[in-house]
Amino acid sequence: MLLRVKRSRSSSTAPRTSGAGWLRGVIGLVVFAAVLEIFPRTGLVSPLYFPPLSDILVALGQEAATGAFWISLLLTLRSWAIGLAVAVAAGAALGFFFGSSPFLRRLTASTIDFLRPIPSVALIPLAVLLYGSTIRSTLLLVVYASIWQVLIQVLYGVQDVDPVARQTAVSYRLGWWGEIRHVVWPTTLPYLMTGIRLAAAVALILTITSELIIGTPGLGKQIALAQSGGAVATMYAYVVVTGLIGVVVNILARLLERRVMHWHPSIRRVEAA
Amino acid sequence: MQETVNLATRAASERKPLLRVDKLKKIYEGRTRTVEALRDLTFTVGDGELVCIVGPSGAGKTTLLKCLSGLLSPTSGQILLQDRPISGPPEAMALVFQEYGRSLFPWMTVEANVELPLKQKGMQRDKRRKIVSEALENVGLGHVGGSYPWQLSGGMQQRVAIARAVAYQPKVLVMDEPFAAVDAQTRADLEDLIRTLWHRLGVTVLFVTHDIDEAVYLGERVLALSSSPTIIMDDVTIDLPDERSQIETRSLPRFAELRRHLHEQIQRAKSTTG
Amino acid sequence: MTNALSRLFWALALPVVLLLVWWFASAGSQNFFFPPLAAILSTFRDTWISSKIVDDVLPSLARLLFGYVAAAVIGIVLGIPIGLSPRLRAYVEPVLEFLRAIPPPVLVPVLILFAGIGTSMKVLVIISGCIWPILLNTIEGVRGLDEELANITRSYRFTSRGRLLHFVLPGASPLIFAGLRQALSIGIILMVISEMFAASNGIGFTIIQFQRSFAIPEMWSGIILLSLVGFVLSVLLGLLERRVLHWYFGLRAAQRGNS
Numbered sequence: 191m192l193l194r195v196k197r198s199r200s201s202s203t204a205p206r207t208s209g210a211g212w213l214r215g216v217i218g219l220v221v222f223a224a225v226l227e228i229f230p231r232t233g234l235v236s237p238l239y240f241p242p243l244s245d246i247l248v249a250l251g252q253e254a255a256t257g258a259f260w261i262s263l264l265l266t267l268r269s270w271a272i273g274l275a276v277a278v279a280a281g282a283a284l285g286f287f288f289g290s291s292p293f294l295r296r297l298t299a300s301t302i303d304f305l306r307p308i309p310s311v312a313l314i315p316l317a318v319l320l321y322g323s324t325i326r327s328t329l330l331l332v333v334y335a336s337i338w339q340v341l342i343q344v345l346y347g348v349q350d351v352d353p354v355a356r357q358t359a360v361s362y363r364l365g366w367w368g369e370i371r372h373v374v375w376p377t378t379l380p381y382l383m384t385g386i387r388l389a390a391a392v393a394l395i396l397t398i399t400s401e402l403i404i405g406t407p408g409l410g411k412q413i414a415l416a417q418s419g420g421a422v423a424t425m426y427a428y429v430v431v432t433g434l435i436g437v438v439v440n441i442l443a444r445l446l447e448r449r450v451m452h453w454h455p456s457i458r459r460v461e462a463a
Numbered sequence: 464m465q466e467t468v469n470l471a472t473r474a475a476s477e478r479k480p481l482l483r484v485d486k487l488k489k490i491y492e493g494r495t496r497t498v499e500a501l502r503d504l505t506f507t508v509g510d511g512e513l514v515c516i517v518g519p520s521g522a523g524k525t526t527l528l529k530c531l532s533g534l535l536s537p538t539s540g541q542i543l544l545q546d547r548p549i550s551g552p553p554e555a556m557a558l559v560f561q562e563y564g565r566s567l568f569p570w571m572t573v574e575a576n577v578e579l580p581l582k583q584k585g586m587q588r589d590k591r592r593k594i595v596s597e598a599l600e601n602v603g604l605g606h607v608g609g610s611y612p613w614q615l616s617g618g619m620q621q622r623v624a625i626a627r628a629v630a631y632q633p634k635v636l637v638m639d640e641p642f643a644a645v646d647a648q649t650r651a652d653l654e655d656l657i658r659t660l661w662h663r664l665g666v667t668v669l670f671v672t673h674d675i676d677e678a679v680y681l682g683e684r685v686l687a688l689s690s691s692p693t694i695i696m697d698d699v700t701i702d703l704p705d706e707r708s709q710i711e712t713r714s715l716p717r718f719a720e721l722r723r724h725l726h727e728q729i730q731r732a733k734s735t736t737g
Numbered sequence: 738m739t740n741a742l743s744r745l746f747w748a749l750a751l752p753v754v755l756l757l758v759w760w761f762a763s764a765g766s767q768n769f770f771f772p773p774l775a776a777i778l779s780t781f782r783d784t785w786i787s788s789k790i791v792d793d794v795l796p797s798l799a800r801l802l803f804g805y806v807a808a809a810v811i812g813i814v815l816g817i818p819i820g821l822s823p824r825l826r827a828y829v830e831p832v833l834e835f836l837r838a839i840p841p842p843v844l845v846p847v848l849i850l851f852a853g854i855g856t857s858m859k860v861l862v863i864i865s866g867c868i869w870p871i872l873l874n875t876i877e878g879v880r881g882l883d884e885e886l887a888n889i890t891r892s893y894r895f896t897s898r899g900r901l902l903h904f905v906l907p908g909a910s911p912l913i914f915a916g917l918r919q920a921l922s923i924g925i926i927l928m929v930i931s932e933m934f935a936a937s938n939g940i941g942f943t944i945i946q947f948q949r950s951f952a953i954p955e956m957w958s959g960i961i962l963l964s965l966v967g968f969v970l971s972v973l974l975g976l977l978e979r980r981v982l983h984w985y986f987g988l989r990a991a992q993r994g995n996s
Contacts, residue, residue: 211823301752303968305964316960403930429847434835437835552894558889565883565886570984580895
């Protein structure tokens with residue numbers, strides 16, 4: 191590889207707990223669950239607002255027995271996956287394109303800085319008008335929010351390319367494609383992985399948000415329905431499910447990142463996300 | 464300007480013992496194995512002495528320093544500073560580490576870095592400012608007080624670390640391979656700086672290094688350590704003239720003799736392990 | 738051209754071009770959903786430069802500010818001891834990982850149960866969403882403090898207060914600011930959502946009202962207003978960051994120069 195190996199700390203992919211830490215984590219979870227059970231039962235928290243954990247789990251079990259639950263789950267995951275895929279593909283393509291020339295970088299910098307902090311939820315009214323409560327509303331929000339995560343990371347990556355490696359590629363006459371394969375891509379890959387991880391989390395949030403607010407079918411919509419129908423335990427059950435999905439998505443994203451980086455010669459510092 | 468106190472001209476035997484290390488032993492108990500880093504270290508450092516400590520890598524030099532500076536507790540044996548046992552970082556001691564890049568706070572200016580330990584000590588502002596500017600003058604950095612450490616070269620950063628240690632007004636200055644990470648020319652300047660400061664301030668200096676030449680050039684005494692489990696292999700008095708210069712002193716025949724003697728000791732130390 | 742003028746040119750070039758394209762492409766538009774930019778901009782003035790500023794914009798921003806600052810204080814105050822103690826961290830980490838994985842907007846219906854649909858609900862929602870990036874980044878920042886510097890504070894016998902003020906906080910501040918940046922975007926999202934879901938005033942509420950009553954140019958003007966709010970707040974945070982972390986940017990530049 192035409193790369194210098196830079197050694198540095200990668201806080202996002204390093205294993206987080208070990209040995210005794212694992213046991214302590216379990217204890218923490220148990221204590222947390224106990225609090226969630228005991229506080230409502232003893233009236234410290236009104237059971238009207240927060241049912242005991244056991245009630246929530248029972249409601250979860252009941253929901254899981256219904257077909258509607260699994261359909262909602264799949265719909266949410268489908269929206270998330272499609273939105274994420276589009277965002278990653280478009281974000282990476284744009285990132286490589288804009289990053290490939292200093293001229294384009296300077297030209298687009300201010301526009302990206304302006305568009306990026308726009309809260310995607312500002313588009314909710316527009317999405318409702320255009321697409322109602324179909325999946326396209328959700329995709330509009332998800333793609334808009336997630337694309338920035340990927341685009342920005344890929345831009346960082348392309349800028350991080352070692353000028354010496356680039357010159358070496360030129361002197362070996364690798365050509366445009368060769369340069370991308372051997373120089374740009376390996377440097378940018380870690381950044382792209384980070385972007386995917388960040389985008390995955392954002393995409394999930396926006397998917398559920400869209401279902402919650404706009405009413406696109408999915409887990410978010412179930413939460414809204416449960417809340418307006420007064421089925422408090424069921425509402426919390428769905429909240430727990432979204433949390434679990436979030437945890438699984440995070441873990442999968444980190445695993446993927448670690449897998450890809452395992453054979454990659456260069457590891458770079460990643461800011462905690 | 465401080466009055467010059469030249470304890471170095473007093474004979475070593477006249478000096479009161481300042482630091483006493485008695486049968487120091489340190490064993491690291493790991494999960495899978497036990498490592499005896501220090502087996503039995505016993506030595507004394509007199510008030511105002513400049514003592515160098517050499518040893519092969521893995522000789523437990525860092526462990527010894529961590530015990531001396533109160534950052535690590537020994538398994539057995541004791542360390543007495545001014546006849547009081549050490550139990551935690553002693554107030555009369557200041558340290559300078561090898562990695563200057565990681566020993567200065569990057570979010571503070573040079574002045575603020577040197578001043579901070581004095582602030583923590585509770586010293587008043589006017590006195591602090593005076594000491595800080597003197598310390599920076601002493602190391603030749605009077606003009607960079609307002610800069611940040613990362614704006615300076617490696618040698619200058621190390622000088623700041625030394626200024627900070629000196630400003631703390633310790634009785635003992637402990638230095639852990641402080642010049643190992645700088646280039647040769649800077650190292651030479653810094654070595655001379657240490658001797659100048661030592662003469663001027665009369666502070667006791669404990670200087671750890673792996674470089675035998677440096678140890679002989681700097682020290683009044685050199686302690687040679689063995690590999691772990693570490694003991695003291697030799698305690699050599701450096702009878703070179705007190706006025707030292709890089710070129711002349713290093714070309715003295717006596718320098719070469721002392722150097723060879725220590726070199727042989729270190730070779731012996733490397734071959735006897737466990 | 739001087740340096741500043743040149744930077745201004747590059748900053749404005751593409752946006753101006755895009756705006757012009759939008760203007761002319763939509764000029765004679767009959768499309769209900771995409772009115773002419775000219776119409777949007779004129780309604781912008783009429784809609785927002787009015788009593789709406791006091792009735793809607795300021796309350797929204799006030800809730801955001803209050804919730805954001807509260808989340809920052811809580812996140813940092815809790816994050817420091819957790820970051821400093823590996824034992825505490827081990828106990829607490831899995832629970833935190835679960836709680837932070839819950840998409841913050843989901844807490845809107847939950848908190849409505851506890852706090853109704855008033856201002857306190859919105860502030861609570863913002864706090865509950867903003868706290869996670871700040872807390873977790875503070876923990877990570879404190880955890881990653883340089884061991885050598887820690888030894889310095891010990892051997893020079895720093896007081897606990899001194900160690901906190903001069904070592905822990907500045908050392909963790911780059912990561913803390915990364916958390917603050919993420920928290921800001923989450924806070925804005927939550928501010929809008931909490932108002933869209935259940936409110937009687939605010940920017941989000943107003944925009945949804947426009948959409949429901951098909952006041953399309955007004956709706957678009959609301960979208961533009963939100964964009965401006967997002968942009969201005971992130972610029973302000975960026976300015977603050979550049980001041981507080983000027984040493985960090987200098988340090989990184991120096992390191993890049995050496996590598």
